[in-house]
Amino acid sequence: MPDPASTRESTRSLYAPRFWPSWLLMGLAWLLSQLPYRLQMALGRGLGNIAYYAIPERRRVARINLRMAYPDLDDAARERLLRAHFRSVGMGALETGICWWGTTAKIERLAHIEGYEHLEQAAMRGRGIILLSAHFTSLELGVRMAKRPLLELGYETTAMYKPPHDPVVDHVMRSRREAHIGGASIADDDVKGLLAALKRRDAVWYAGDQKGGRRMSAVVDFFGHPARTHTAISRMTKISQASVVPFFTLRRADGRGYRLVIKPPLTDFPSGDDAADAARINSLIESVVAEDPAQYFWLHQRFKRKGHNPYKRTRTAG
Numbered sequence: 001m002p003d004p005a006s007t008r009e010s011t012r013s014l015y016a017p018r019f020w021p022s023w024l025l026m027g028l029a030w031l032l033s034q035l036p037y038r039l040q041m042a043l044g045r046g047l048g049n050i051a052y053y054a055i056p057e058r059r060r061v062a063r064i065n066l067r068m069a070y071p072d073l074d075d076a077a078r079e080r081l082l083r084a085h086f087r088s089v090g091m092g093a094l095e096t097g098i099c100w101w102g103t104t105a106k107i108e109r110l111a112h113i114e115g116y117e118h119l120e121q122a123a124m125r126g127r128g129i130i131l132l133s134a135h136f137t138s139l140e141l142g143v144r145m146a147k148r149p150l151l152e153l154g155y156e157t158t159a160m161y162k163p164p165h166d167p168v169v170d171h172v173m174r175s176r177r178e179a180h181i182g183g184a185s186i187a188d189d190d191v192k193g194l195l196a197a198l199k200r201r202d203a204v205w206y207a208g209d210q211k212g213g214r215r216m217s218a219v220v221d222f223f224g225h226p227a228r229t230h231t232a233i234s235r236m237t238k239i240s241q242a243s244v245v246p247f248f249t250l251r252r253a254d255g256r257g258y259r260l261v262i263k264p265p266l267t268d269f270p271s272g273d274d275a276a277d278a279a280r281i282n283s284l285i286e287s288v289v290a291e292d293p294a295q296y297f298w299l300h301q302r303f304k305r306k307g308h309n310p311y312k313r314t315r316t317a318g
Contacts, residue, residue: 048090128198
């Protein structure tokens with residue numbers, strides 16, 4: 001375990017002057033989290049509209065992704081989808097503040113859970129649960145919305161995450177998540193930590209839509225194109241014997257909160273074929289993205305792999 005004295009010293013170092021801009025940003029995020037929900041979402045849409053112009057490289061990546069994923073859409077339709085996506089990303093930024101600083105009453109008022117019986121089904125096995133998700137723009141809220149239902153089933157919740165580069169943001173994110181969802185956050189490279197959590201019979205949020213290193217990934221279809229896809233979940237499930245429950249957070253079309261979409265636990269998983277498992281997960285994610293494509297996170301270079309880079313700049317790049 002970390003030495004308490006060294007941990008305190010590490011935390012004190014975050015208050016050095018070079019980190020003050022980051023603390024100001026966190027303070028602004030807290031202030032925004034105190035606003036009424038509808039105003040927050042309006043500000044989020046405005047922030048997304050600004051981001052569309054402010055980060056042209058991400059706009060270019062998202063445009064390429066949408067062109068690859070939706071070749072049958074005309075240019076005007078894809079551009080509308082691109083702009084809607086940036087508004088969704090902007091709302092996601094405000095939703096992060098809701099997750100970190102929103103009251104339990106507010107979270108529960110916004111949550112509309114679909115498929116609670118599938119969590120019950122998984123809990124009956126008496127094993128850990130992997131909450132298999134993907135990078136949707138409202139992802140930060142999902143585990144917190146599921147905290148009470150999972151506690152009722154005897155499960156503590158936690159999540160795997162990629163530590164941000166900014167140590168202040170990392171500190172705030174971990175402390176706020178752990179204050180609300182219970183278990184300590186698990187870094188994305190901490191396989192031992194994940195397996196320990198599953199052995200304790202925790203429920204762990206895990207995004208299955210990112211590419212892994214060459215040793216832990218397979219090139220399988222995603223939106224009609226080969227994409228390097230992580231295969232670690234197959235191996236982790238085999239070792240832990242955990243239940244794998246598809247688990248996605250989507251903004252409701254009526255603007256009244258969120259759908260926490262929980263699907264039946266995966267059967268015959270892992271299959272013994274890591275590539276087939278990865279393709280199955282990609283297909284599942286595609287089916288959820290189809291419900292509202294603007295809410296999926298299109299800013300990643302998802303289709304880049306060795307020997308193939310559709311994001312490389314050319315004279316005709318968008």
